[in-house]
Amino acid sequence: MTSAVYVSMSKQMVLRKQMEAIAQNLANITTPAFKNERVTFKEHLMPGPDGDMVSYVAEDKVQRDMTPGSYSNTGNDLDIAISGPGWFVIEADEGEFYTRRGHLRLDEDRTLVASSGEPILSDDDSEITLEEGDGVISISKDGTVSAESGILGRIKVVTFENESILQKAASGRFTSTEEPTELKAEETRLQQGVLESSNVNPILEMTRMIDVLRSYQSTQKLSKTDHDLQRRALRGIAAVN
Numbered sequence: 001m002t003s004a005v006y007v008s009m010s011k012q013m014v015l016r017k018q019m020e021a022i023a024q025n026l027a028n029i030t031t032p033a034f035k036n037e038r039v040t041f042k043e044h045l046m047p048g049p050d051g052d053m054v055s056y057v058a059e060d061k062v063q064r065d066m067t068p069g070s071y072s073n074t075g076n077d078l079d080i081a082i083s084g085p086g087w088f089v090i091e092a093d094e095g096e097f098y099t100r101r102g103h104l105r106l107d108e109d110r111t112l113v114a115s116s117g118e119p120i121l122s123d124d125d126s127e128i129t130l131e132e133g134d135g136v137i138s139i140s141k142d143g144t145v146s147a148e149s150g151i152l153g154r155i156k157v158v159t160f161e162n163e164s165i166l167q168k169a170a171s172g173r174f175t176s177t178e179e180p181t182e183l184k185a186e187e188t189r190l191q192q193g194v195l196e197s198s199n200v201n202p203i204l205e206m207t208r209m210i211d212v213l214r215s216y217q218s219t220q221k222l223s224k225t226d227h228d229l230q231r232r233a234l235r236g237i238a239a240v241n
Contacts, residue, residue: 014041015216021062022209025200032115033100033172034198036065036205066163068100069199071191077137078104078112081196084188086157087180089121090114090173096121098158098180100196101172106130112145116171122153123182139192142185155190157183 017039028034040063071081080102082088087098103115112128113119119127123143130137134147143155158180160166166174 011219012216014039015212015219018212019209019216022205022212025205026202026209029198029200029202031101031172031198032103033069033196034200036198036200038063038065062168064164064166064168065199066166067199069197071194072197073193074195075193077139077192078106079193079195080104080139080155081191081194082157082188083191085159086183086188087159087174088114089156089158089180090116090118091121091127092116092118095175097169097173097175098166099171099173102190103195110134114171114173116173121156123156124153125156126153128153128155139190141189141191143190154185157188157190159183159187 021037021039025034025036040061068082071083080088082100082102087100088102090097090099097116097118099114099116101115104112104120105115107113107117107119110130110132111119112130122128122145128145130147130152131149134149136147138146139155140146143157145152145155160176160178160180162178165178166176169175
């Protein structure tokens with residue numbers, strides 16, 4: 001195959017990655033606190049058949065848009081949104097995870113857990129558990145959780161100097177090699193009965209999908225043209241012989 005075919009194939013591979021990212025974004029339009037993702041690419045130079053350097057396309061990394069989504073009222077006392085910077089801290093067997101998905105619930109032990117089923121931590125790194133007689137739960141703007149039995153704890157909210165290094169895990173959770181910094185009550189606030197929505201713009205994603213499809217079709221045309229040229233060259237050689 002010629003360099004043109006290899007270049008075309010490299011572009012088709014990265015366009016497929018782009019399409020997968022777009023499809024995932026569209027599939028998570030209604031997922032609370034989902035962050036829009038985009039695959040970035042870089043130039044990769046390699047020597048061609050004639051000794052000249054040929055420019056290929058290679059996948060670089062996944063960029064994640066960390067801007068907050070819109071906020072919607074749910075009326076559910078266990079739905080919490082972070083209005084401003086910050087992440088909830090989840091305690092799991094594998095270590096700590098971080099999330100902005102505030103769709104909380106109570107487990108069988110009446111412990112406040114994330115949608116993934118793992119406890120969210122208070123500012124003293126302990127779990128928040130309701131007493132047996134506690135009914136209505138109240139969560140103030142500073143994250144203080146109260147019920148009939150009194151104050152149960154204050155939800156821990158942390159931030160990172162560089163959020164781009166956060167690694168995506170399952171169920172809206174993230175991990176980080178960087179130590180987080182705990183936010184003070186006045187640095188962010190929580191809203192009870194509210195959920196942060198996905199920050200995916202469906203119209204923009206559909207536009208990107210069309211652009212990727214057209215680019216893919218263009219590379220297919222390039223491959224076909226190169227293939228046709230090779231066939232004509234072979235026929236010419238056969239005719240001469």
